[in-house]
Amino acid sequence: MSNNKTIKSALISVFSKDGLEPIVKTLHQQNVTIYSTGGTEKFIKDLGIPVKPVEDVTSYPSILGGRVKTLHPKVFGGILNRQNNESDVAELADFDIPQIDLVIVDLYPFEKTVASGASNQDIIEKIDIGGISLIRAAAKNYADVVCVSSVEDYSEFLGLLETKNGETSEEDRKRFAAKSFNVSSHYDSAIFNYFNSNHDIASLKISEQKGQVLRYGENPHQRGFFFGDFDAIFTKLHGKELSYNNLLDVDAAVNLMQEFKGEAPTFAILKHNNACGFAQRDSVYKAYVDALAGDPVSAFGGILISNTEIDNVTAEEIHKLFCEVVIAPSFSDEALEILKGKKNRILLVLKDIELPQTTVRTCLNGVLVQDRDNKTDSIENLSHATNNKPTESELEDLIFASKICKHTKSNTIVLAKNKQLCASGTGQTSRVDALNQAIHKAQSFNFDLKGAVMASDAFFPFPDCVEIANHAGIKSVIQPGGSIKDQLSIDYCNDNNMAMVFTGTRHFKH
Numbered sequence: 001m002s003n004n005k006t007i008k009s010a011l012i013s014v015f016s017k018d019g020l021e022p023i024v025k026t027l028h029q030q031n032v033t034i035y036s037t038g039g040t041e042k043f044i045k046d047l048g049i050p051v052k053p054v055e056d057v058t059s060y061p062s063i064l065g066g067r068v069k070t071l072h073p074k075v076f077g078g079i080l081n082r083q084n085n086e087s088d089v090a091e092l093a094d095f096d097i098p099q100i101d102l103v104i105v106d107l108y109p110f111e112k113t114v115a116s117g118a119s120n121q122d123i124i125e126k127i128d129i130g131g132i133s134l135i136r137a138a139a140k141n142y143a144d145v146v147c148v149s150s151v152e153d154y155s156e157f158l159g160l161l162e163t164k165n166g167e168t169s170e171e172d173r174k175r176f177a178a179k180s181f182n183v184s185s186h187y188d189s190a191i192f193n194y195f196n197s198n199h200d201i202a203s204l205k206i207s208e209q210k211g212q213v214l215r216y217g218e219n220p221h222q223r224g225f226f227f228g229d230f231d232a233i234f235t236k237l238h239g240k241e242l243s244y245n246n247l248l249d250v251d252a253a254v255n256l257m258q259e260f261k262g263e264a265p266t267f268a269i270l271k272h273n274n275a276c277g278f279a280q281r282d283s284v285y286k287a288y289v290d291a292l293a294g295d296p297v298s299a300f301g302g303i304l305i306s307n308t309e310i311d312n313v314t315a316e317e318i319h320k321l322f323c324e325v326v327i328a329p330s331f332s333d334e335a336l337e338i339l340k341g342k343k344n345r346i347l348l349v350l351k352d353i354e355l356p357q358t359t360v361r362t363c364l365n366g367v368l369v370q371d372r373d374n375k376t377d378s379i380e381n382l383s384h385a386t387n388n389k390p391t392e393s394e395l396e397d398l399i400f401a402s403k404i405c406k407h408t409k410s411n412t413i414v415l416a417k418n419k420q421l422c423a424s425g426t427g428q429t430s431r432v433d434a435l436n437q438a439i440h441k442a443q444s445f446n447f448d449l450k451g452a453v454m455a456s457d458a459f460f461p462f463p464d465c466v467e468i469a470n471h472a473g474i475k476s477v478i479q480p481g482g483s484i485k486d487q488l489s490i491d492y493c494n495d496n497n498m499a500m501v502f503t504g505t506r507h508f509k510h
Contacts, residue, residue: 003170005144007101007161009033011054011079013070013131014106017043019154023104024049026158030166035100037069038062057098070130079103079137083144103138104148104157105131107183111190127191135180142177143170149180182209204369206360217244233353237336239325239346246303246324246346249273253305253327254350256407259376260307267291269323270303274408277302278421280400285314292321294421295445299323305350310335375505377402377478382501385490390476390499393418394453398478398501401455406507410457413438413465415474417452431456435465439472449473457507459483463492470496480506 010032014020020043027034028049036044037054044051055061058072078100081088092099108128118126138147146168148157153176160172189207196203208227217224224244230236233254242250252273260266260280267287269277276298279290284306292299304318305327315335318326325346326339339347357372379395390398401416408414409427413434416422423442425434435454442449450473459482460466466477466489477493481502493500 003143004167005101005146005173007032007146007166007168009035009078009098009100010102010104011035011070011075011100011134012040012044012104013037013054013134014040014104014151015108015128015131016106016151018151019158020104020151021047023154023158023161026161027102027166030161032102032166033098035098038066067129070134074098075100076133076137079134079145080141081144082141100138100145102146102148103134105134105138106149106151107131107135107187110187110194114190114194123194128187132184132187135184139177139180139184142173144173146173147176147180149176149183153179204360204367214244214247215241233351234327235349235351237331237347237349238340240344242325242346249303250325250327250348252407253303253325255355256404257305257307257327257350258355259403259406263307266307268305269294269299270305271298271301274424274426275404275421276424278404278416280419284308284310285317288314288317290420292317293445294423295441303327310339312338315339373406373507375507377406377503377505382478382503383481384499385481385486385502386493386498386500388493388497388499390453390501394476394499395501397453398455398476401453402478402503402507405455405457406509408457408509410508410510412457412509414455415439415442415447415449415452416455417447417449422447422449422452431458431460432464432468435468439468451475453478455479457509459486459506460489461485463488465489466492466496466498466500470498475499477501478503480504482506 010027012034013036024044024047034044034051035054035057036051041051041053054070054075058074060072062069074097077092077095077097081092083089108126110126113123113126135147135149138145160168186207186209189205192205210229211225211227214224214226216222226247249270253268253270256268256275264280264282265284265287266280267284268275269291277291277294279287281287281290300322302323303325304323309330309332310328311332312334315338319338319341323345325348327348327350329350331347339345358369359372360367360369377399379399397416397419400419401414404421405412405414408424411428411431411434413425413431415438423438425437428434428437452474453476454469454474456479459480461483462485469477475498477498477500479502481504490500
């Protein structure tokens, strides 16, 4: 027995009319009876196409300022009846309920209203009741009914109407039903998250309607996907598709550079989520050159990011390096043409955006959620733990190093001098190992650590790190403080003419 159905009647009640006209005209050409409400009804009438008001079916007007229009047994009976059920068919006849084969709905824009900063009352009025109910009913009864639940699907549905002359298969209807439940579940998640913005209810609702299949995951034998609105953050100008690992590195780069937003030209080179080169200078060219000098070996295949426009002279230098991604708020025309010289190089313009205020990651058979680390260490918030005080330039370097340290894998030590990253010890199981790694790396690239500063993401439980730093020529240290043995490190610094400041804030990054 064929499950194909021909559309003979339709209920249309939409917020967005964009793209609706050709659908309505095609339905009219196919002799489909159209029912509608309010503004949609007027829209269809203005096209010169016959339309039956839902009020004529229900014998009830739109009431409560439009809050109740379609919520009626004659409407939902017409949608939810089972056409192969004799009792259902008989009841439709008994109660004079019209059969409805197609429902087209576009919901009130709840998320857009929230994002616009509208009042609570305006937001509440954009919680769609009738529309969401119509979607659920029509999608549930996909065996008989087609449900088009969003303006996003108008084009696909129009193509189906035209190619099949109003006939749909059960596979077609089930596909649109799946789209419909995607719309309804996302809509309800957005409403819940608005009401639960303070997370008083310990329940997690994550819904992303935009997604893409990646070439693979972290490794070629793993599948990978990205769910999110990439285009809301970036304008992609050139290059191949971003990979799973690219996206992780880009995320790390953007979060790090947010710390230096609006500051002097700053350039970072990242590898495996950590900065391997970083510098702040009076020009983007100098910032790039000095960032690259921090570790020209690790920079190969890295992710590059600038907090200011990349010009042609900087682009010429970057072009000499094999790098996966270059990110900047803008590129000069000349720079863009130079960097496009490598066909696979990904070029991204970073938009002026606010990053999410919560972070989410999988853990065991669930997820971990936390507030974003919005605390940025500043000179004003430092406490001076030692007799010796850092100089003004050392204070600037200490904050510079601390910002990088915050975005580097724990355990970490960051060494910096003259607003240039000398080296980091990243992801070590011992803070001493992290420091020794950083010193060895800095020396291997010929950095003179005399006068450099040291930042640590967590406190020193023993004085060993400040002692090692002192022997390397480092005289200023920034750390959170808070160890029961802080005094041991303070005493060593005082005895060796070192300056140490406490931030009072730990920045672990696991």
